[in-house]
Amino acid sequence: MISKNLAAASTKPLILTILRGGENYGYQIIQRVKELSGGQLEWADGMLYPVLHKLEKDGFVSTSWKLSDEGRRRKYYQITDLGRKELEKDMKQWMSVHSVMLKLWGNNPAFES
Amino acid sequence: MMFNLEKEIKDWKKSLRKNQSLEDGYIAELESHLRDEIEKEISLGLNEEEAFIKAKTSIGSSEKLASEYYKSDTKSISGKPSWEAPFWMPDLFFNYLKTGLRIFNRYKGFSFINLFGLIIGITSCALIAIYIVNELSYDKHHINSENIYRVAVKRSYPNQEIKSAATQRPFADYLRSNFPEVINAARVSKERAGNVIVKNGEKSFYENHLIFSDNNLFEIFTIPFIKGDPEAALSDPFSIVISEETANKYFGESNPIGKILSLKFKGGNEFFDYYISGVFENHENIKSHLNYDLIATYKNHPYVGSPDEQDNWEGLNLYTYIQLQSGLDIKKIEEKLNKKAIDKIALMLREELNISYEEYTAAGNGFSYFLQPLTSIHLYSDLSDELEINGDILYVYLFSVIAVMVLVLAGINFMNLSIARYSTRLKEIAVRKVFGSQRKQLIVQFLSESFVISFLALILSVIFVPVVLPYINSITGLDLSFNLLNYFLIIIGLSVFVVMTGLLSNLYPALYLSSNSPYFLLKGILFWGSSKKNRITNGMVVFQFVISISLIICTLVIAEQNKYLLNKKLGFEKDQVLIIEGSESVLGKSESFRNSLENYSDILSVTNSQAVPGNSIGITRLYIKDKPENKGSSVEWLTVGFNYLETFGLKLISGRDFNEEIGSDSMAVILNETAVKSLNLENPVGEIVLYEDRPYTIIGVLEDFHFSSLHRKIQPMAIFGPDPYNQNRPNQILALRIKKTNVQETINYIRERWGEFTQEQQFIFSFLDKKINSLYQRDLKTRNLFAFFTIDAILIGCVGLFGLSSFAIRRKTKDIGTRKVLGATTYQIIILVSSEFIKLVLTAYLVAVPISYFSMTLWLNEFAYSISLKIDLFIIGAVISILLTTLTVGYQTLTTALSNPIKALKYE
Incomplete structure (x- = not known):
């Protein structure tokens, strides 16, 4: 399980990355996160929505209400240019952290010793 | 019942709406998520109900969601939603406090009446508590x-x-x-x-x-x-x-x-x-x-x-x-x-x-x-020879009961006034409900309003008590000491009471009002129109007046009994008698001291004796000489010098006083009537009684008189003359009857003569009437305390009645206006309005009479001599109660009755 703090910090790049592959709605986003993390990354489902709301307020995503085939109203999220830039910044930061960790641990992660 | 998915979803949405940061858009999004999830779970083989529950759980609690949404919306650093109070404080605490203070401010009159009543109640209760703690703390400080x-x-x-x-x-x-x-x-x-x-x-x-x-x-x-x-x-x-x-x-x-x-x-x-x-x-x-x-x-x-x-x-x-x-x-x-x-x-x-x-x-x-x-x-302990006048557990119980009664009175007042006040606030409540106040919030709001008043009263009383304590001590003659630690404990006790009062007095109206639909509240057709609620309020008023009137009657009886104790004909003249103790050395020295007193024109008579009325004296047994069939009788006895009867104004029924000229009077005795009766003597004068085997001739019989306090029955009594046999028990108390005029000069004269005959012995004098009155010190204390708490209870009762009547009259304003338009006179209006309250007071009176009659009969039994409970005291009690009611209700009734009916009819 990934710790709460780390999960919270990774939410933003995670969502933005998923949205980079095309617009999506909340439920689908959560399913994707679950799939990708193999269950390692899990929040109470509802908690995603305040985060999406925050991204929207910050201008990283834009939204539109659409009607699904079953006639259900869904709020779709699209990544904005500002969002892409933000994601790039985030990726750089994550990668630099990652490379530091890699150097420190080598190919022999701590949990094996 | 069948599981209805749509209804469940609707309810779930409703529960989300309770959180103010969850806007409709958010909820719609969450709903669509919920439906997606349910669909997925159903496709995996769950039934609708299971799927709903699972989906709902996976979304998480609405409070958490709401607070997260709030955080993403707010700019505040802590991100704490404003409606979420710190964990140690109830929700919306400050808001309630604010409203409470505003209400206090808006209904100033009401609030002060309420505050006043509570302060009196709490203060008296604290004083009684101090009294009780004081009484209970005697001799507990020894380790053993x-x-x-x-x-x-x-x-x-x-x-x-x-x-x-x-x-x-x-x-x-x-x-x-x-x-x-x-x-x-x-x-x-x-x-x-x-x-x-x-x-x-x-x-x-x-x-x-x-x-x-x-x-x-x-x-x-x-x-x-x-x-x-x-x-x-x-x-x-x-x-x-x-x-x-x-x-x-x-x-x-x-x-x-x-x-x-x-x-x-x-x-x-x-x-x-x-x-x-x-x-x-x-x-x-x-x-x-x-x-x-x-x-x-x-x-x-x-x-x-x-x-x-x-x-x-x-x-x-x-x-x-x-x-x-x-x-x-x-x-x-x-x-x-x-x-x-x-x-x-x-x-x-x-x-x-x-x-x-x-x-x-x-x-x-x-x-x-x-x-x-x-x-x-x-x-x-109330034995003879006590070191001090002790307390009495009876009074501890009595005042505990009074304390509880005063508190109950104050509590009832508070409740009645609150109920009355709510009747004018129906619209406010309705509007609050329309704007989405929940029932719980309304209840908490009402309660916090009452807490504002009750805690204010508590704080003021706590400050008040140490200030008034010295006055109470001087009024009641008690010696209550103020102990901070004890007081602290008392305050804690009172705080519990205050919380209870605040809670109980407003819980009922709060529960009732908050449960009604805003429509009915706005229309005002609920609550105060119904007579059932009036019955409760009226019942409380009656109960209050039962207590107040009982106390009034008891105080009247106690005052009357005290008057009786102090003024009853005691069988001797207690006024203008000067008592000087320790005179045996002066008198023993020479006859000239005594002569110099007897010859002074403002001194009417001089005597000396072992004891004067109010002293405790010994008991012995007398037998009749040569009458072995007579079993004799135990008698109280004392020895006296000449002129004792004259100085104290004792009356002889038969026989004569001791006479200096008759030598055989050293072996003579005077009995009182009771002694004659208990010795079974028909012609007592001339009979010979044996006292310690020595024969004494009865030379006179005295009319019964109260040698000891009226708490005791008159005992058989024997007064022995100036007997050489009794020289080892000297008659050391000098008693003088003096003229009413020039008292100070007379005393100075005696002091000078005294100084001529002795330098060592101090001249200490007292007056007999003061001495006698001091026998009833405790009774006077009781009367004062009772009077004090009666005034207390009356004040609280009147304060409550005043508030209640003002609300009642306001409700009746239109009624009165209409009547005036139709030709009713002021007099008729006054009768109409006051009669309602007078009826309540009379009902209370009928209940109070047997209660006070019973308890006062019990109290009077403590005295050997007491007044009989006559009807006039009860009538006075009734008159006082009705007078108080009329005065309390009168002013408002009068202003309403005199006012212009147009104004009354316009009143909304």
Whole structure:
């Protein structure tokens, strides 16, 4: 399980990355996160929505209400240019952290010793 | 019931809406998520219900969601939603407080009435609590207090029983050496106030709290020494231990140990030097039935220190305190004590009456010891020879009841006024509901409003109590001391009450109003229109008035009884009689002192005697000479000089007074009527009675008079003349009847003559009427306290009635307006409005009469002589109650009745 703090910090790049592959709605986003993390990354489902709301307020995503085939109203999220830039910044930061960790641990992660 | 998915989803959405940061858009999004999830779960094989529950759970709690949404919307740093109070505070606390204060401000009149009533209630209750704590704290400060007892004596006579707190001098020693259960025993002899002058050089004072005792006292009682050794402090003859305060009084800052204090006793003319062997802590704030500032060695007492006196089993002279092993059966100890001590009792009887124990008991007499737990002496003991006027547990109970009643009164007031006030706030409540107030929030809001008032009242009362306490002390004559720790505990107790009042008084209206639909509330057709609610309020008012009126009647009865006690014809003239004690040395010296008084024109008559009315006197048994069939009678007796009857204004029914000219009057006796009756004499004058085997001729019979207080029945009494046989019991009290005019000059004259005949003996005088009145001190205290709390209860009741009537009249404004338009006169209107309240008061009166009748009959039974409960007191009670009601309701009724009907009709 990934710790709460780390999960919270990774939410933003995670969502933005998923949205980079095309617009999506909340439920689908959560399913994707679950799939990708193999269950390692899990929040109470509802908690995603305040985060999406925050991204929207910050201008990283834009939204539109659409009607699904079953006639259900869904709020779709699209990544904005500002969002892409933000994601790039985030990726750089994550990668630099990652490379530091890699150097420190080598190919022999701590949990094996 | 079938599971209805759509309904469940709807309810779930409703529950989300309760959170103010969840907007409709958010909820719609969450709903679509929920539906997606349900669909997925159903496709995986769950049924609708299971799927719904699982989906709902996976979304998480709405509160958390709402607070997360809020965080993403807010700019505040903590991100804490404004409606989420800190964890230690109830939700919306400050908001409620604010509303509470605003309401207080808007309904100023109401709030002050309410506040006033509560303050009176809480303050009186706190005062009573202080009184009770005071009374209960007596003698609890000793480490051993649980195992300390005072030995007292019960003497039975054929027609009465006398219990005395005093025992014989050698008794403590006897107990210590003969009873292994007695760990320790000490004797205490207290000098009466004004008996001893203590002197150090120029400084001399009358010491009112001087006792004589032994070293054992310090082992039994907890008396912390500052200087000196408690084990040896009283070992030497003529040593004395004093309190720190006394030390300061005589010696200032210097070390008093080893210094000398000189003591002079009343009746003596010699100073005795006592050297100071110890100083003990002051006993401020300590309550005890035994108060001492100086403790001197008893063993070598200048007057009773001889081995003969110290081993004298005859008199009941001092107090014996013992410390027992813990866990003993006191009844068994008493039995053992009385069985074993018979020979000592017999010794006493032989010396006193010259008869054997068997003869004594055969005549229907009895003598037995009993033990009084130290801590219960103050509240339970009322023996003769008590050290001080003790308290009475009855009054502790009585005032506890009054305290509870006053609190209940105040609580009811609060409730009634709150209910009345809510009736004018229906619209506000409706609007709140329309704007989405939940029931819980409304209830909490109402309660916090009432808490604002009740806590304000509490705080003001807490400040108020120490301020009024001195006044209460001076009004009631009580000596209530203020102890911060106790007071703190009392405050905690009162806070509990305040919370309860706040809760109970508003819970009902809060629950009721909050449950109604805003529509009905707005229309105002609910609640106050219905008579059922009025019945509750009216019931409360009646209950309040039952208490108030009962108290009014009780106070009237108590006042009447006190008046009776102080003014009843006692059978003697108590006014203009001057009493001078300790006169035997002056009178004994020469006849000329007496003559100089008798010849002074403003002195009407002079006498001397062993005792004057109000004193306690001895009991003996008289037999009729040569009439063996007559069993005799026990009588109270005293010896008097000539002119006793004249000085005190006693009336003879038959026979004559003692006469100086007739020599045989030294063997004469005068009886009172009761004695004649109990001796069964038809022609008493001339009969001869035997007193201690000596024959005395009855020369006169007195009309019965009240020698002792009216608490006691008149006893058979024998007055012996100036008899040489009784010279060892001198008639040391001088009594003079003086003219009403020039009283001060007369006293000065006596003082001068006194000074000519004695330098050593101080001239101390008192007036008989004051002395008699002091017998009823406790009764007066009771009356004052009762009056105080009655006024209290009346005030609270009136305050409540005033508030209630103003609301009632406001409700009736239109009614009254219409009536006036249709031609009703002011008079009719007043009758209409007041009659409603008068009816309530009369109902209360009917209930109060039997209650007060019963309790006052019980109280009056405590007196041997009392007023009979006549109807006029009850009528006065009714008049007072109706008058108070009319006055309270009157002003508002009058203004309403006089007002222009147009205004009333326009009133909305």
